[in-house]
Amino acid sequence: MIDLLSAIFILGGLFFFIAGTLGLIRLPDTLCRLHAVTKADNLGLGLLVLGLALQLGDLLLMLKVLLIWALVLAASAAGSQLIARHVLDERGDRS
Amino acid sequence: MFDTSILYGLLGIVLAGLGLHAAILQRDVLRRILAINILGVGVFLVFIANAYKGPDAAADAVPHALVLTGIVVAVAATALALALLRALNAHQEDADRE
């Protein structure tokens, strides 16, 4: 049962990772890519982390893995904001 | 796993060659420092590839310790090189002004 659940989570995570990469390749504009990529990727990592945490069987390790996800979430939220501002600055210079 | 050791060992040799190539041929000093770092990673790869003993056995700890030492020495050397580069740039700026 737990194996099935964690398999679903892991496969879901992989799906979102691939979706993020496709977004990076296909979308036309930096801000669009930013919008799609960060969301898809963090969701992908989240699902992957959940699936893997179910397999660990140790509460401390589970918490550590969840902490990693929280870290990546916060860092990429701040990072995408900074990158977006960078893009807007560049556009402002040109127009 | 012997195939794995050979694959990564060869990759290490190729990376070291690429790094050396760029370190000799690039004009820009910062690029040369980058190239020497890549050369270093190639050498580390040769060590770690040889320490690997297959998916089921524990790897050899001695090369791991050597590479750990090497990583710290590499970053120390990089930092010194970058500081020298900064001093060189400041010197050239002064020379240009005169």
Added chain:
Amino acid sequence: MTLDALLILDVLLAALLLVLAIAALHSQSLRQAIILFIVFGLVTALVWARLKAPDVALAEAAIGSGVAGALLLAALRDRRPGVEAGSSQQRPAWQVLTVTYLVIGLTLTASWAFLYAQLSADAPGLNRLVQAELANSGVANPVTAVLLNFRAYDTLLELAVLFGALLGVLALGPQRPAPRIAGPVVTHLVAWLTPLLIVTAAYLLWVGAHAPGGAFQAGALLAAAGIIVRLSGNPHTALPGGIWMRLIAVGGTGVFLLVGLAAMGLGGKLLQYPADWAGTLILLIEVFATLSIAASLLLVYLGGQPRNWAARKDGSHV
């Protein structure tokens, strides 16, 4: 993991490293070359993980891509504007090239063949020696045992090399100008990231006795904490005063050497710890080594003497 999957993973990782190295070396813009180099460090850490070298993977993640990346980006910032050197190459004489290639190729192939013969399963490898003596080393992680007990000479000299590099950087003059005060996003990110980095550093230092981790990884994380505080441009933060910073920086080599000499005084050889005390002594050395590595990396990141070292004449804040 099944063997086929491992083989595919190996090929993919090798291709990634190769493409990243070529792209980083030949990228037109220097800034992008450095971004590619940082990603190269990330993939290298994955390769170490794949080759069952978790200690090296940790160090690479912290030092190779983290601190080295920050160093290179800082060096990029203090270049003169307008001097954007493309990937231009010199053309030396072909004889020089041929000789150089032959030397590097032969050296690397020979050393690889030598190591391969030495370390392949049949040879009486060093690993058996390490495993046999591990119980006497005072720690349970073989890499830490090699670094701080069996080959403690190497590590002592490595700390001395780091210290030498630090002296070289300090001799070159004052530090880089400080970055401007950051906006709220960076300030908040730094505010919660810094304590997390410090706690993780302490954890890695402690766990290094029996699992992957140790002084280098911990020192690099502490240095990263210092680097982001510096990057946030917060005017209310400063390093410890000159004399304390100097003492911390020299502490790693100093305490290591003192412990080694004390072991000699107790009847052993240099750095031959008494077996009962080995665990405690190693932890003592590692604590000071961590602080010293962090201080040295942070000082070399500043690129010269901190400003409060110069303000010594008035005796206000030393």
Added chain:
Amino acid sequence: MSELLSIAVVILACNLVLSLLAMLRQPAASDRMLSAQLLGTNGVGLMLLLALSQGQPGLIDAALVLALLAAVAVIAFTRREQDPQHD
């Protein structure tokens, strides 16, 4: 389960290669930073998968360090854009 983990490792590694190719196609610096961020997240995921599939819990710590240093790298990337203040 180990079969699934092996497949997941291979798929994530393929994804890493694809993201790298996408990154190399885009010339702008901000796009490269975005791709580097994507590669970082991917790398953390791959490190965690390797920790489980190779049975090396120490690699979870490596993933933690990668996540922390990804945040440090984001700060280092973006702070570079501002002019240094001369003091």
